[in-house]
Amino acid sequence: KQEVTQIPAALSVPEGENLVLNCSFTDSAIYNLQWFRQDPGKGLTSLLLIQSSQREQTSGRLNASLDKSSGRSTLYIAASQPGDSATYLCAVRPKRNTGFQKLVFGTGTRLLVSP
Amino acid sequence: EPEVTQTPSHQVTQMGQEVILRCVPISNHLYFYWYRQILGQKVEFLVSFYNNEISEKSEIFDDQFSVERPDGSNFTLKIRSTKLEDSAMYFCASATTGQPNNEQFFGPGTRLTVL
Numbered sequence: 001k002q003e004v005t006q007i008p009a010a011l012s013v014p015e016g017e018n019l020v021l022n023c024s025f026t027d028s029a030i031y032n033l034q035w036f037r038q039d040p041g042k043g044l045t046s047l048l049l050i051q052s053s054q055r056e057q058t059s060g061r062l063n064a065s066l067d068k069s070s071g072r073s074t075l076y077i078a079a080s081q082p083g084d085s086a087t088y089l090c091a092v093r094p095k096r097n098t099g100f101q102k103l104v105f106g107t108g109t110r111l112l113v114s115p
Numbered sequence: 116e117p118e119v120t121q122t123p124s125h126q127v128t129q130m131g132q133e134v135i136l137r138c139v140p141i142s143n144h145l146y147f148y149w150y151r152q153i154l155g156q157k158v159e160f161l162v163s164f165y166n167n168e169i170s171e172k173s174e175i176f177d178d179q180f181s182v183e184r185p186d187g188s189n190f191t192l193k194i195r196s197t198k199l200e201d202s203a204m205y206f207c208a209s210a211t212t213g214q215p216n217n218e219q220f221f222g223p224g225t226r227l228t229v230l
Binding site: 098 | 121146148150156157158159160163170171173204206213215216218219220221222223224226
């Protein structure tokens with residue numbers, strides 16, 4: 001059964017720092033991995049989608065990498081801003097034991113960027 | 116930009132009552148999903164729906180739950196007799212196709228509180 005873990009669970013940094021969020025998954029048989037942002041009490045905003053054949057994706061100050069064989073992904077946020085404060089979730093689309101529709105989510109990293 | 120919408124944003128109900136959560140997926144999307152997030156826990160897949168049929172469901176999606184596309188725009192999740200443990204944030208998502216490399220787009224969620 002696919003399990004997704006994110007570390008750290010919480011992170012507090014001063015504005016301007018570059019930071020890395022980690023996501024690991026137990027089964028490398030995935031179609032893709034998606035990073036989301038969740039603001040308190042709000043919905044899920046998709047940030048980046050990396051297909052299993054890709055190594056990384058970039059959007060603005062965000063860069064996500066995928067190492068499928070080791071079951072890891074990182075989300076790199078450059079020059080962090082207070083507006084980046086949110087919970088960041090990663091989710092994988094597993095290939096095994098599934099009808100290929102579901103996403104399996106991690107518990108998230110709660111990020112606080114202070115001015 | 117098209118987006119998934121959900122109503123209501125917050126629903127409070129008494130234990131044992133039926134609730135219907137509503138979603139309007141993105142207009143040209145054909146696959147629809149429900150996920151839930153109990154407070155402090157992971158986002159969990161409930162069900163996927165295509166062509167008026169359930170295409171995949173999780174162990175959570177028991178006989179208490181049902182989904183329907185009553186017209187060309189709405190997608191609903193019904194919980195027949197709510198329990199305290201059904202209290203959660205419920206997210207609807209949609210995708211253009213069910214291809215596993217396709218991105219799912221999430222709505223803002225409905226917070227269900229069962230008293």
